[in-house]
Amino acid sequence: MKAIMYTRYGSSNVLQLKEVEKPTVKDNEVLIKIYARTVSSGDVRMRIGSRKSLPLWPISKMAIGFTKPKRTILGMDLAGEIVEVGKDVKLFKQGDQVYGFNEKGTYAEYISLPEDGPITIKPESMTYEEAAAVPFGAVSALYFLRKGNIQSEHKVLVYGASGSVGTYAVQLAKYFGAEVTGVCSSTNVELVKSLGADRVIDYTKEDFTKNDQSYDIIFDTVGKTKFSNCKASLKPKGYYVLAVMNFKQLFEILWTSKIGSKKVVSGLTPSRSEDLTFLKELIEAGEIKPVIDRSYPFEEIAKAHEYVEKGHKKGNVVIT
Numbered sequence: 001m002k003a004i005m006y007t008r009y010g011s012s013n014v015l016q017l018k019e020v021e022k023p024t025v026k027d028n029e030v031l032i033k034i035y036a037r038t039v040s041s042g043d044v045r046m047r048i049g050s051r052k053s054l055p056l057w058p059i060s061k062m063a064i065g066f067t068k069p070k071r072t073i074l075g076m077d078l079a080g081e082i083v084e085v086g087k088d089v090k091l092f093k094q095g096d097q098v099y100g101f102n103e104k105g106t107y108a109e110y111i112s113l114p115e116d117g118p119i120t121i122k123p124e125s126m127t128y129e130e131a132a133a134v135p136f137g138a139v140s141a142l143y144f145l146r147k148g149n150i151q152s153e154h155k156v157l158v159y160g161a162s163g164s165v166g167t168y169a170v171q172l173a174k175y176f177g178a179e180v181t182g183v184c185s186s187t188n189v190e191l192v193k194s195l196g197a198d199r200v201i202d203y204t205k206e207d208f209t210k211n212d213q214s215y216d217i218i219f220d221t222v223g224k225t226k227f228s229n230c231k232a233s234l235k236p237k238g239y240y241v242l243a244v245m246n247f248k249q250l251f252e253i254l255w256t257s258k259i260g261s262k263k264v265v266s267g268l269t270p271s272r273s274e275d276l277t278f279l280k281e282l283i284e285a286g287e288i289k290p291v292i293d294r295s296y297p298f299e300e301i302a303k304a305h306e307y308v309e310k311g312h313k314k315g316n317v318v319i320t
Helices: 041-048 059-064 128-132 135-147 164-175 186-194 227-233 247-256 273-284 298-309
Strands: 002-005 016-019 029-038 077-085 097-101 110-114 119-121 155-159 179-184 199-202 215-220 234-242 263-265 292-296 316-319
Touching (some): 002 298, 041 298, 135 164, 155 164, 179 186, 186 199, 215 227, 247 263, 298 316
Parallel strands (some): 155 215
Antiparallel strands (some): 029 077, 029 316, 097 119
């Protein structure tokens, strides 16, 4: 089968199309032919592999490999069709259309996964491309909003509201009954409004920390704000939620867990099939939808990486 691999860190040129062995299926596994996956900002950070690109250096570098990548195939999201099932598999059958995660990489034609892994039947109304644009962004947004203890009638600010996580955070916060303010650049204001945001702030024209508004949750999806600047904009018992954190913020998480009513929280998004099932129900009810900026063919993943690396994508970049 074909796979996009990288054996060293660097520019998009390190991504190479290779022929590799097709995975075999164990008794409790399914074989999935992948029709779509995404290129996320996390994929780009791991491909670069530098101190600047990786959060929590050097712990993150230890995880992915110091001198060269431990995992040579990038990608996490997937949507595809089950083409083979192990003899003990009960949850799926051949021909099922699924979507989900694979932490071992999705830049390949096929993958094998345990049947109880982070996959489920994809929303029937969605194409493979649309379904692939859900798992990373939507599950992350769901996890972090729950970390912020989101409640109906909360005031929630989403910083980076036009990105993969941000577009879902706006929609999910509205689903939970919150009043939502999105922060983005001028070019994305109308997009964020279309997702249901009650108010949109163009960060090139206004600093949200300098108006008189306060929020129950300030959710930074891109790692561009500071707790010291945002603290005054948090309500008592408010949460400053980080999708991306550094060592200083790790200290703030520990400190605020003991001192004061305003909390800094973060974490690693778990890959759980129950979250995918919950999101599938919301999609089928018309509560949330994916935002796809661009699509690239499999052979042009390097071009997709170059685009994502610029940092201006809207929602998701999909590879077909």
